[in-house]
Amino acid sequence: MERRLGASALSDPKCAGGIELHVARMTGLAALTLGLLAVAGTFDCAGWLAQRLTDSGRRTSMQQVVESPGAHDISHGDDLLAAFARVRNPEQAPQALVIGNSQQYTASLPPNADASAFAPASLTSDLLAARIEADTGRKVQFYNAAAPNQNLVEALWQGIYWAKVPTTPPRAILVQASFDMFRKGGIRAGFATLLRDPQFARHVDIWAAAHSERAYAPLFASQTRSDAGEPTIRVGESIQERVELAIREAATALAVYRNRQQLRASLLGLLYTARVRLLGISPTSRRHITGAPYAQNIHALEDLLAMLTESGASVYLYNAPVNPKVAMFYAEEHRAYLDAIAAACVAPRCRFANLEHAVPADEWGYWIDGPDPIHISEAGHRTLASALYQAFGPHLLEAL
Amino acid sequence: MLFTSYTYLVFLVLAVLVIRLTRGIAREYVLLAASLVFYAWWDVRFLVVLLGLGAFTYMAGRGIARHRGRPRALILPIAAILLVLGVFKYTGLLVDLINLMRPADSLWSLPGIILPLGISFYTFECVSYLIDVYKGGEELQPLRRFLLFPAFWPHMVAGPILRLKEFAPQLSALGPVTAASTLYGVDRVLAGLVKKLVIANALAEFVDRGFAGDVSQVSGLDSWVLALAFGLQIYFDFSAYTDIAIGSARLVGFVFPENFNLPYHATSPSEFWNRWHMTLSRWIRDYVFFPLNLKAGRRIWLRHAYLVFTMALVGLWHGAGLTFVLWGVWHGVLMVTHRLCQPVGRRLPAFVGSVWGGIGFVATVALVNAGWVLFRATSVSQAFELFGEMFTLQNLTPAYGVNDYLTCLGAIAAYLVAEPLLKKLWDRNPDVTGISELSYWLRPAFYVVALTLTMMFDTTSTAFIYFQF
Numbered sequence: 001m002e003r004r005l006g007a008s009a010l011s012d013p014k015c016a017g018g019i020e021l022h023v024a025r026m027t028g029l030a031a032l033t034l035g036l037l038a039v040a041g042t043f044d045c046a047g048w049l050a051q052r053l054t055d056s057g058r059r060t061s062m063q064q065v066v067e068s069p070g071a072h073d074i075s076h077g078d079d080l081l082a083a084f085a086r087v088r089n090p091e092q093a094p095q096a097l098v099i100g101n102s103q104q105y106t107a108s109l110p111p112n113a114d115a116s117a118f119a120p121a122s123l124t125s126d127l128l129a130a131r132i133e134a135d136t137g138r139k140v141q142f143y144n145a146a147a148p149n150q151n152l153v154e155a156l157w158q159g160i161y162w163a164k165v166p167t168t169p170p171r172a173i174l175v176q177a178s179f180d181m182f183r184k185g186g187i188r189a190g191f192a193t194l195l196r197d198p199q200f201a202r203h204v205d206i207w208a209a210a211h212s213e214r215a216y217a218p219l220f221a222s223q224t225r226s227d228a229g230e231p232t233i234r235v236g237e238s239i240q241e242r243v244e245l246a247i248r249e250a251a252t253a254l255a256v257y258r259n260r261q262q263l264r265a266s267l268l269g270l271l272y273t274a275r276v277r278l279l280g281i282s283p284t285s286r287r288h289i290t291g292a293p294y295a296q297n298i299h300a301l302e303d304l305l306a307m308l309t310e311s312g313a314s315v316y317l318y319n320a321p322v323n324p325k326v327a328m329f330y331a332e333e334h335r336a337y338l339d340a341i342a343a344a345c346v347a348p349r350c351r352f353a354n355l356e357h358a359v360p361a362d363e364w365g366y367w368i369d370g371p372d373p374i375h376i377s378e379a380g381h382r383t384l385a386s387a388l389y390q391a392f393g394p395h396l397l398e399a400l
Numbered sequence: 401m402l403f404t405s406y407t408y409l410v411f412l413v414l415a416v417l418v419i420r421l422t423r424g425i426a427r428e429y430v431l432l433a434a435s436l437v438f439y440a441w442w443d444v445r446f447l448v449v450l451l452g453l454g455a456f457t458y459m460a461g462r463g464i465a466r467h468r469g470r471p472r473a474l475i476l477p478i479a480a481i482l483l484v485l486g487v488f489k490y491t492g493l494l495v496d497l498i499n500l501m502r503p504a505d506s507l508w509s510l511p512g513i514i515l516p517l518g519i520s521f522y523t524f525e526c527v528s529y530l531i532d533v534y535k536g537g538e539e540l541q542p543l544r545r546f547l548l549f550p551a552f553w554p555h556m557v558a559g560p561i562l563r564l565k566e567f568a569p570q571l572s573a574l575g576p577v578t579a580a581s582t583l584y585g586v587d588r589v590l591a592g593l594v595k596k597l598v599i600a601n602a603l604a605e606f607v608d609r610g611f612a613g614d615v616s617q618v619s620g621l622d623s624w625v626l627a628l629a630f631g632l633q634i635y636f637d638f639s640a641y642t643d644i645a646i647g648s649a650r651l652v653g654f655v656f657p658e659n660f661n662l663p664y665h666a667t668s669p670s671e672f673w674n675r676w677h678m679t680l681s682r683w684i685r686d687y688v689f690f691p692l693n694l695k696a697g698r699r700i701w702l703r704h705a706y707l708v709f710t711m712a713l714v715g716l717w718h719g720a721g722l723t724f725v726l727w728g729v730w731h732g733v734l735m736v737t738h739r740l741c742q743p744v745g746r747r748l749p750a751f752v753g754s755v756w757g758g759i760g761f762v763a764t765v766a767l768v769n770a771g772w773v774l775f776r777a778t779s780v781s782q783a784f785e786l787f788g789e790m791f792t793l794q795n796l797t798p799a800y801g802v803n804d805y806l807t808c809l810g811a812i813a814a815y816l817v818a819e820p821l822l823k824k825l826w827d828r829n830p831d832v833t834g835i836s837e838l839s840y841w842l843r844p845a846f847y848v849v850a851l852t853l854t855m856m857f858d859t860t861s862t863a864f865i866y867f868q869f
Contacts, residue, residue: 033844219609243407291617295614
């Protein structure tokens with residue numbers, strides 16, 4: 001039997017052989033492993049644990065929402081190329097576009113509510129379209145291009161697509177700004193999929209070259225230099241890719257492989273819940289917006305608004321509603337943030353509305369340890385749509 | 401073929417099965433064929449470079465063995481091998497340097513040169529083979545056996561860098577592979593996959609973002625966090641690769657030397673290099689530094705200069721760029737400084753000495769991680785911008801998301817707890833195949849957890865809605 005397994009074992013001749021394989025025991029071990037692996041994917045252990053960790057059994061509930069590929073990015077930022085391809089033809093092209101974060105495509109329910117008892121909720125973008133139709137009789141095609149935690153650099157990224165690629169670009173564009181967005185950075189892989197559209201890739205290259213002094217420029221450069229837009233598995237372009245794909249196809253026979261996305265989401269959810277419950281760092285904890293992420297987002301916002309306006313669209317920026325029950329900001333940074341986003345609208349002459357207090361406290365969700373800072377209920381969507389209509393309605397109608 | 405691809409796992413299982421079914425010369429041919437398939441999977445065209453360089457080294461080795469004592473017989477083939485490395489790896493750097501001296505309207509453009517995978521490791525092993533033969537080591541014959549030495553797939557791409565005396569006896573004594581070797585190999589492959597896909601990739605997401613952004617806005621505190629995050633990322637990334645390499649080799653009956661030994665436990669820069677990329681350290685020490693040191697004789701200042709020069713070469717070997725050279729120089733200067741301070745430490749009383757040791761540990765961790773900024777920065781100016789913040793500490797406001805800091809803390813915990821534990825387990829001497837052993841029954845659970853994590857994290861497409869808050 002081997003004695004030492006480290007580098008010092010180099011001189012041990014037994015390590016290179018000498019003992020016969022214990023076939024039966026090894027087979028038993030392999031069988032046990034495969035057996036356990038077969039059942040591993042059928043029980044969501046992390047999800048179960050996360051549930052146990054939530055506050056006195058109060059569970060976050062989300063209502064189903066009305067979404068369609070023609071009016072919403074149903075990938076929620078995971079694959080913009082595929083999502084936008086569905087609305088690229090002039091006859092499907094949206095007239096109005098909404099760019100924002102998860103507030104735009106989720107609807108919260110009260111804690112422990114049974115989601116199946118509720119009909120799917122309508123979202124702000126659809127409610128706004130319905131309001132315009134009700135008031136004017138005109139049917140306006142909105143497209144909701146919201147993604148979770150979307151930052152303004154990503155908003156600029158997709159903004160370049162909307163302004164430069166479709167033959168019929170949107171005529172009105174609503175951009176959501178949120179304090180929380182300004183702490184985020186980077187461009188996710190799902191957004192980078194757009195690079196596989198040669199037209200978009202060319203425009204992004206031109207944009208990156210012309211804006212190399214802006215704070216977000218390195219983020220653009222890192223995407224355009226790399227093949228970050230390539231999906232993890234590419235379909236059948238070479239023998240190597242075909243083999244990898246075939247093996248992954250075969251792996252779907254295992255429940256754990258089939259359910260790996262869900263299992264991963266549950267594990268990340270468990271880690272997040274543990275952070276909230278054990279470390280006391282919750283989504284409502286006060287946070288700074290400063291440094292590089294803030295500078296990148298401010299520059300991206302300024303350039304986004306200028307570019308969209310120059311493309312001929314009417315652009316509307318609003319500061320997103322915040323749950324009145326939470327205080328996430330440092331007052332001085334919050335003031336500076338509000339001043340900065342309002343100032344960003346001046347030069348390109350786009351309209352700005354501060355809707356921070358537009359949604360009352362009872363139209364917000366509940367999240368793990370208390371009030372949800374980002375997500376609103378179906379009633380909240382109605383309120384927000386109404387506030388947007390009030391703030392921008394006449395100008396929107398004119399633009400459309 | 402990437403170690404983290406599913407193709408590699410299938411390749412490994414098939415290769416292990418076929419290798420175990422063969423004996424003697426047939427096994428050597430199978431090992432060589434598997435290695436060539438592994439390499440060709442990346443780009444079949446570069447097999448020509450690989451085999452050509454291998455055949456040349458083999459012939460040169462025979463020539464050296466016939467003419468031992470004639471330095472020219474050694475120097476010419478080494479120069480030729482290094483020329484191949486230079487053409488592929490350093491032409492771009494050379495053109496950049498020439499362009500610095502040329503007018504802006506007549507810059508040289510460079511045809512796209514693809515760096516053959518693992519060429520740096522491959523050439524180092526060829527060079528060390530020739531030197532060892534020159535010094536009296538036995539040639540590795542016939543050609544198939546020699547080609548296996550640098551081309552053996554588990555270590556071909558990123559080491560560990562083997563020496564002839566480590567490889568040749570094992571190749572000669574190849575016999576049946578033990579059950580303990582099999583389990584050890586599987587353990588290390590799986591541990592490597594988890595380290596790479598779960599820990600290193602999580603850190604990479606933060607580090608890539610940090611270095612891609614405008615670093616002039618990064619606070620002093622965040623600069624240190626970013627440097628530390630990269631220090632952890634590169635450790636988990638590279639040591640994961642080494643785990644998979646060592647595990648794969650063990651599955652077919654070869655024992656590879658270790659490459660890492662808890663490097664951030666080092667209390668001095670010299671100790672760090674005895675724990676970090678150990679096979680490169682000893683290669684450089686034996687083939688570059690010791691000969692230079694001998695040449696310096698009693699001239700201390702020249703020894704120090706050679707040390708800095710050697711480390712600059714280490715930097716240049718890692719990458720063709722000024723940042724890598726500066727990273728090497730940084731370590732050279734740290735080691736020289738440590739040597740100069742050593743006499744002071746030795747004269748201190750015992751209790752002060754232990755405090756001195758603690759200071760050494762903190763300083764080493766801090767300065768080694770600061771050095772990683774040079775390694776990772778996209779330019780020298782970016783590195784110096786970060787250094788400016790790190791060493792003046794004017795701004796301590798944290799600006800990254802809380803999850804970025806927690807990811808770093810998680811990685812530190814993994815380094816401090818899991819790594820020593822795994823090392824201890826692997827260094828133990830249990831009868832790992834005995835059904836009376838607890839480890840026999842615990843192993844399937846460990847394997848299932850590792851495989852599940854590997855499957856869960858082998859893609860980047862899942863973004864949990866609240867994860868970034």
